[in-house]
Amino acid sequence: MVDHADALVFFGATGDLAYKKIFPALHALVSRRELDVPIVGVARSGRSLEALRERARKSVAEHGTLKDDAALEKLLGLLRYVEGDYHDAQTFSKLREALDGAKLPVHYLAIPPSLFPGVIAQLAESGCGKHARVIIEKPFGRDEESARKLNETIASAFPESAIFRIDHYLGKETVQN
Template structure:
């Protein structure tokens, strides 16, 4: 079986509670297991710098009883990139594309409300990063079958 490796992990909503409570600790676990060694691009609209974003991730690790000076945590913090931008602005997606580097396959992790899924997918396509990409959503995918179908149609546009 052939496994397609990703070239970047892009997390939309990377400054939210889910990232603070679960995502950053999980990423350290992936680094420890040797399966994460690629750019991890956080995307949010907070007005933060990269250093503030890294401090947030470090505080998350401390909160979750992970030593931020451990080798895996230090490696993760070094992999972090940050794009501060409005999801309705195409320049945000240009900045995301630049932060990802030259790789052609990314995993886009959407830790945002479902109402933003379609706009993010559109932005990814606008900067020609959809081909070979994977999108993972963290929220419930609709509240019933009809809403899930509408959301699925939005994601495929």
């Protein structure tokens, strides 16, 4: 049996993937009462929490398929925001604070694969990866050798049972449902 996550962290919170897909999907999960944990967006761009909430609101209006204002307000209330460089230990100290004692977070890397190694290393070094799970989309790496190195990096920080690899194209319908 897998323990339920007590926080969701997604890197790339101000990116196109978050705007077009992640915020509408989170809204749908909240609407179906399947998501009721803190959601921590992490990004490099200098935005405020209120700016992130407004971006989520616009995202759901533009790309969402549901009209559920109560779920949208709930989603916005669950959102937290950490701004900082993905290679800076201070960003992950702020993330640890934003997690506010969460014991089983899930980290979703909605960032370019070239940033995966640095983020994985910082999650491990900061303690944010302890008892956590990580979701990455593949294909990742430029070739077999870089994919192998990335797998080694991830495996050095997370046990295999805590690593979820999603094929962006093959897993699209599964993730959306």
